[in-house]
Amino acid sequence: MILDLDIGNTLSKWRLKDRRTSEIRARGAMWTRDEWRSGADIPDLEIVDVIRISNVARQDVLEDTVQLLRRRVDAIHIAHSTSEALGIRNGYDEPERLGVDRWLGVLSGYQLTGGCCTVDCGSAITMDTVLPGGQHIGGYILPGLRLMKESLKLGTRKVAIDPEQDALQILSPGTNTVDAVNHGVFMAATSAINRLYMEVCDSQHTALPLLITGGDAALVSRGLRLPHAHWPDMVYAGLEALFPLTPAEEQGALAGMPEVIRPAELKEIRRALAFTQML
Numbered sequence: 001m002i003l004d005l006d007i008g009n010t011l012s013k014w015r016l017k018d019r020r021t022s023e024i025r026a027r028g029a030m031w032t033r034d035e036w037r038s039g040a041d042i043p044d045l046e047i048v049d050v051i052r053i054s055n056v057a058r059q060d061v062l063e064d065t066v067q068l069l070r071r072r073v074d075a076i077h078i079a080h081s082t083s084e085a086l087g088i089r090n091g092y093d094e095p096e097r098l099g100v101d102r103w104l105g106v107l108s109g110y111q112l113t114g115g116c117c118t119v120d121c122g123s124a125i126t127m128d129t130v131l132p133g134g135q136h137i138g139g140y141i142l143p144g145l146r147l148m149k150e151s152l153k154l155g156t157r158k159v160a161i162d163p164e165q166d167a168l169q170i171l172s173p174g175t176n177t178v179d180a181v182n183h184g185v186f187m188a189a190t191s192a193i194n195r196l197y198m199e200v201c202d203s204q205h206t207a208l209p210l211l212i213t214g215g216d217a218a219l220v221s222r223g224l225r226l227p228h229a230h231w232p233d234m235v236y237a238g239l240e241a242l243f244p245l246t247p248a249e250e251q252g253a254l255a256g257m258p259e260v261i262r263p264a265e266l267k268e269i270r271r272a273l274a275f276t277q278m279l
């Protein structure tokens with residue numbers, strides 16, 4: 001069995017994948033700051049023979065995790081951002097400083113689309129662009145929904161946006177503190193993504209597919225008017241692309257690949273952008 005780990009600043013996500021059939025057998029998550037102890041929260045390590053890791057949390061979290069796992073498994077593959085991989089050139093001045101979760105999203109996004117914008121809505125919200133031909137041009141980092149809320153210190157930290165509400169409701173003026181904050185941060189996130197996406201397409205002269213992932217992706221997705229695809233396993237898919245282990249992975253099949261949504265026409269994107277700028 002393969003254990004895939006995606007250690008973010010908030011949550012450490014894990015997934016068990018069958019090495020022969022490529023089926024996902026189990027999934028879970030735990031708080032990154034918590035220790036890995038046997039119990040219901042962590043996978044059964046007895047059946048794991050190889051591990052792939054994406055880590056953007058502190059180095060000691062990775063070291064502790066590897067220490068714990070090393071005793072039990074044959075191989076541990078740890079992903080790193082590099083200047084080039086799988087036909088993609090990293091656009092950062094210092095490529096190794098690009099968050100590896102972003103790099104993995106770019107790798108899988110490019111495998112799927114041949115050029116796209118990737119958005120990861122977690123502790124931070126990140127957007128990256130890789131152009132047709134494989135040049136990554138860098139991206140943007142914003143605080144995530146939770147961080148934005150916490151930074152206001154208005155006591156609304158624990159009250160999440162109701163995911164059942166429709167987007168128009170979430171964007172309406174709040175008539176109490178909780179709603180005012182929730183609607184405000186939702187608007188900040190969705191309008192920034194909309195705008196940055198349009199700016200990038202305009203300046204690169206191409207309408208790019210838009211992919212979104214991360215713990216808040218389903219919610220943020222509801223406020224994006226642009227065509228886009230939600231790919232919950234996008235970071236895991238980058239691990240699959242970088243360290244293929246199953247027969248399906250060796251042939252380029254990535255877990256949970258969404259259908260590619262055709263982007264709006266470039267001239268429509270430019271019209272919407274011009275409208276935004278005149279407001």
Ligand SMILES: Nc1ncnc2c1ncn2[C@@H]1O[C@H](COP(=O)(O)OP(=O)(O)O)[C@@H](O)[C@H]1O
Pocket residue numbers: 007008009010011012121122123124144145146213214215216
């Ligand atoms: N079950 C959940 N537990 C905790 N956070 C969740 C959950 N579902 C959605 N979230 C949201 O997802 C965010 C974490 O997303 P994630 O992509 O895992 O972040 P990171 O990779 O930075 O750890 C949280 O800040 C929270 O807003």
Ligand SMILES: CC(C)(COP(=O)(O)O)[C@@H](O)C(=O)NCCC(=O)O
Pocket residue numbers: 008009010056097098099100101102120121122123124125126141144
């Ligand atoms: C930007 C991030 C904090 C996002 O992490 P996440 O929200 O997924 O926990 C992470 O990708 C990171 O630490 N990046 C290093 C800085 C950079 O990418 O420029």
Ligand SMILES: [K+]
Pocket residue numbers: 120121122123124125126214
């Ligand atoms: K993120």
